[in-house]
Amino acid sequence: MELTSREWWGLIHGMVLGALFLLGFAGGLAELHALRPAAETTAGIRTSARRLRLGVSSMAVAAWGTVITGTWIVYPWYREKNPASPRSVLLADPNTERWHTFGMEWKEHLAWLSPMLATTAAFLVLYYGAGLARNDRLRRVAMGLFITAFATAAVAGTFGALITKVAPVQ
Template sequence: MEGWAFSARALWSLVHGVVLGGIFLIAAVAGLLGIYSYGLRDGWRTDSELQPHLRRLSAGTWITALVVWLMTISGTFILYPWYRDPTWAGMPRYLVSRTYLLTQEELAVWHVYGMAWKEHMGWLAAILATVAAAITVQYGPQLGEDDFLRQITLAIFGISFLAAGIAGLLGSLLTKLMPLL
């Protein structure tokens, strides 16, 4: 089909943002709900009924952590170098994403703040998601009994979700503004 050809850059952007980002959103929301609902244990479930929930919760938090790591690594080491490359495909320097944004006074804020958030908060989101997954595996049965531990885990996972969500939103806005063709 004519018109459906993707460049390698566009394909990687699609995998990074849509595929991995979509999986992350679903897994993270499921993880947040799983951690939150695990505290609803007070006598209405037996330990044998909680074990499958705990297994799903552990798997879900680790899947979320893995996906956010894949997003962070692909963004940092595949997409970001293309964004900064001034010699890409023989294009004039002013048409390259980073350079173009910095040369336009009204668009420079997108690079200065948008990319700074993505560069740093993506890593923080991956680290925090891993911490929440490790807590879920290490202290799983206690999450149902210890409200403070569950709230801390929920907060860590929630901050990870929020940081990655804002990075994803900024990424989609930056891609709309200056796509990696």
């Protein structure tokens, strides 16, 4: 089995960067949730803060990589001006027309919120570090930003997978 260059870029965009995003989210959320002063010693909080910085930073970087490769590499192939393009295939069938009008609009516009929110959460973690263990409100704000970034990306990823199933970029 051979993959075309377009299929490779689709794989990198969706599976490689998406998997890194998921791993960063899982690790970052677990560390944010566990970061409390009563739960650990000062040395333990510092170790947890290091893992937390790694998790949220990797999620933010993976989110930016995903939207950049999607917007400027994969998406132009989706919108090509020929009858065999994925966009044309979706719009030609009344049953899949909404996949384009709603699903791709989400992917084109709202998916960009994910790296912005992830970067904001990463900034809070990098700036405050272990201090988040003592500031419960700020830790919850960082968690909320982090979870919202993941939810936004999860919707975009789901739409991407479903659209690719019906009309793959080839």
